[in-house]
Structures are given as C-alpha cells and as structure tokens.
Amino acid sequence: MKNLMYRFSGLIVAFLVVVAQFSSLCVVGHYQPEVPASLRK
Amino acid sequence: MSYLGFSKRWASSLAAAHQLGEEKQAELAYAIEVLAITFLDAALTLIVGWILGVFWNTVACLVTIAAFRHNAGGGHSESPWRCALVTMTVFPLLALAASHVSMWEPLHLNLISLISIAVGFALILIYAPVDSPKSPIISPIRRQRLKRLALIIMGVISLVIVGLSFTGWDYAPEIRMCLALSVLWVSFNLTPWGHRLWCFIDGLGYKQERRCSD
Known part of the structure; x- marks a missing residue:
C-alpha cells in the first residue's frame, strides 16, 4: 500500500495543488481552514 | 498555519518525497484538510439523512x-x-x-x-x-x-x-x-x-x- 502511494505521490501532489487553487471558500460544511498566504487572492 | 494533525503529517511526507518548500507544503496541508472535512461532513450528513x-x-x-x-x-x-x-x-x-x-x-x-x-x-x-x-x-x-x-x-x-x-x-x-x-x-x-x-x-x-x- 505504501509502495503504491509512493508511486502515485506525484499525481496526488498535483491533484492536491489543483484542489487548493479552486477551494478558497468552503463548500459543504461551515468550517474554513486557514488559507495559506500564497493562495490568498 | 493551524491544521489538523493528519493533514500536517501527510503534507509533510508528500513534500519530503518531492523536495517541496514550506509554501507548497502548507498548500498541500490546506487541500488535504478541505477534502477531508468536505467528505466527512457530506458522508455524515447523508448517513443521518438516510437514517x-x-x-x-x-x-x-x-x-x-x-x-x-x-x-x-x-x-x-x-x-x-x-x-x-x-x-x-x-x-x-x-x-x-x-x-x-x-x-x-x-x-x-x-x-x-x-x-x-x-x-x-x-x-x-x-x-x-x-x-x-x-x-x-x-x-x-x-x-x-x-x-x-x-x-x-x-x-x-x-x-x-x-x-x-x-x-x-x-x-x-x-x-x-x-x-x-x-x-x-x-x-x-x-x-x-x-x-x-x-x-x-x-x-x-x-x-x-x-x-x-x-
């Protein structure tokens, strides 16, 4: 499992970067995690 | 940045594997937290709705x-x-x-x-x-x-x-x-x-x- 995750970690990183770019306002719940300074616009 | 423990740990290991800086690590931790909270909230809400x-x-x-x-x-x-x-x-x-x-x-x-x-x-x-x-x-x-x-x-x-x-x-x-x-x-x-x-x-x-x- 760890080996599989390591193999696809590049894809996971790319996916998370895209999610971070598009999710600056929370959607479903009512809790907003702190947006990193680099993503504030 | 104050994120939940699992978000920080997972982001830190991904950042270490790809030699990413602190800024990108914070972005990864943020994305992990957003996804986890969204899925948890949605799943719990739908389960209660189903019940x-x-x-x-x-x-x-x-x-x-x-x-x-x-x-x-x-x-x-x-x-x-x-x-x-x-x-x-x-x-x-x-x-x-x-x-x-x-x-x-x-x-x-x-x-x-x-x-x-x-x-x-x-x-x-x-x-x-x-x-x-x-x-x-x-x-x-x-x-x-x-x-x-x-x-x-x-x-x-x-x-x-x-x-x-x-x-x-x-x-x-x-x-x-x-x-x-x-x-x-x-x-x-x-x-x-x-x-x-x-x-x-x-x-x-x-x-x-x-x-x-x-």
Whole structure:
C-alpha cells in the first residue's frame, strides 16, 4: 500500500495543488481552514 | 498555519518525497484538510439523512447549499467538529422539514418559493461574497466576480424551483421545498445574525463569554 502511494505521490501532489487553487471558500460544511498566504487572492 | 494533525503529517511526507518548500507544503496541508472535512461532513450528513428516511431530500439540500456557498460564502464555525455536528444536524432537518412542508396547500408552497427566491437574491446583493479572516478576499475584481457568480447560481436555483412547480413529478414539491428551505438557511448565513449564531455555537460549553469579531 505504501509502495503504491509512493508511486502515485506525484499525481496526488498535483491533484492536491489543483484542489487548493479552486477551494478558497468552503463548500459543504461551515468550517474554513486557514488559507495559506500564497493562495490568498 | 493551524491544521489538523493528519493533514500536517501527510503534507509533510508528500513534500519530503518531492523536495517541496514550506509554501507548497502548507498548500498541500490546506487541500488535504478541505477534502477531508468536505467528505466527512457530506458522508455524515447523508448517513443521518438516510437514517431519517430523507436521503434524496438531503442530497438536494447539500447540492443547493454547496453551489450557493462556493461563491457567496457565509458564516463559519471556529471548530471543524462543531461544524460537522451542526452540518449533519441542520441539513437532514431541512430535508425532513421539506418533506412535511411539501404536503401543504400549493398556494403556501408558491409563497415559500417566492420568499426564498426574493430573500436569496436580496441578501446576495447586500452581503455576498462573505469571506472569513482565515480566507480573506483581497482582490476587488475577485469580489465582483464572486458576487456575479453567486447571482447566476441563485438564478439557476430559482429556475429549478419555478420549473419544478410546472412538472407533474410526484417528488417535485418535496425537492422544490428542499431548495427553498436550503436557500433560506444559506442566505441567513450571509447576514450578521448568521455570524452571531455561529459565534454562539462556538461559545457553547465555554464558561467565559466569547466575543464575536464581526
């Protein structure tokens, strides 16, 4: 499992970067995690 | 940056594997937290909706609220756990209320639909987009774009509410009331009273009075 995750970690990183770019306002719940300074616009 | 333990640990191991800097690591931790909280909230809400026998109504409420909040924003809790608790309680209750209200006279359903559409548009025009100190909207251009998108989304929701009243589908009144009640809830979250409600929820269980920052 760890080996599989390591193999696809590049894809996971790319996916998370895209999610971070598009999710600056929370959607479903009512809790907003702190947006990193680099993503504030 | 204050993120939950698992978000920090996973982001740190991914950043180490790809030699990423602190800035990218914070972005990864943020994305992991957003995904985890969104999925947890949605899953718990749908489970409660299913237990109460209003699964599809809960789905309708969830989709409406997600579409509305993504551009309009709204009041927030300071705690992910309190947020999850309120979300998994309020959304299925809206769905349950919609299934009861849908049995009322068509005139009353039309009135509720009309009020929710008017309130939704009015509060978006007055308050949206509502950001939070943890996610400030810096650019005035982005602020305008979010307001425009919020109005467009509200327009689409209104069309669906109105359109459902002309169909002969058995579940149309229930889904219509799900959309109308959801719009009323998210619109309320845009207002200062909505912020005060979240402040009150965040203060529950604390002996010292917490002060609202709004």
